[in-house]
Amino acid sequence: MKLITRDTDYALRALCFIAKEKERIVAVSELVKELKIPKPFLRKILQSLHKHGVLAAYKGVGGGFKLARPANKIFLFDLLAIFQQDWHLNECLFKKMLCPNVKKCVLKKRIDKIEDFVRKELSSISIASLVG
Amino acid sequence: MKLITRDTDYALRALCFIAKEKERIVAVSELVKELKIPKPFLRKILQSLHKHGVLAAYKGVGGGFKLARPANKIFLFDLLAIFQQDWHLNECLFKKMLCPNVKKCVLKKRIDKIEDFVRKELSSISIASLVG
């Protein structure tokens, strides 16, 4: 199992690079050179980040991307939410039949506890905290 | 993303049922009726639990399964280990290039912290604690 899939990973790296460049507009071709990620894939990822309001996009010659909000307001959890849609750890279990069988479903509570912890941790990891 | 896949889920339910029956030998056909899980799939799952020493198996007429060790010594984490082999949350990230870029890879440490927590929690959920 992976907590973090490749697109989330790539998004994170790209954002770190873009964040370091401050207000400068960074083109995909530049990121590709730096990060060695296949260009069409990275484009798709950045377009998605743009759609979700994480990046500001500029078309045309000299165009590219910059952060749409400060680096300390973009969190790893945001990326998970974008690229790994229905992210909840306990999907199967609590919808189905175990719950009724077990008193007040002990399991759900414990899985929820884990999920809450993970969510909080991921929500505390900002791009700013990674670029230092 | 799912923390718990369907086979782990089914295994958990089957084990809870078997645990409640104490020393009685339970056949797959019985579990199928109770849990509404497709029989061939459940068979595969129970065979796997047997191979990994979680269940004791009895062939022939009147055969079936019972726990191979006490219910308080079988943990959710054991099931994850059996059905979701290479279970580590941070796979992608720390093998690759982000680490060198970031000072001492802050990220890896934080992901590791999450992983440790999840592992500990899952290791504390026993079948016994679920059947009450």
Next chain:
DNA sequence: ACAAATGATACTATTGTGGTATCATTTAAA
């Protein structure tokens, strides 16, 4: 002998992940 059970193994179908490919649109600059 026979039927009821598991053991072993190979196959299949669906879904998710990790991409490609293509064309449309915008824009700076020659």
Next chain:
DNA sequence: TTTAAATGATACCACAATAGTATCATTTGT
């Protein structure tokens, strides 16, 4: 005003993982 450099949108494809099915062999109680 043409052109090239960029993103926007969308459809497609390949591979791996998940979620099963199917079949035959083996064991064992009656």
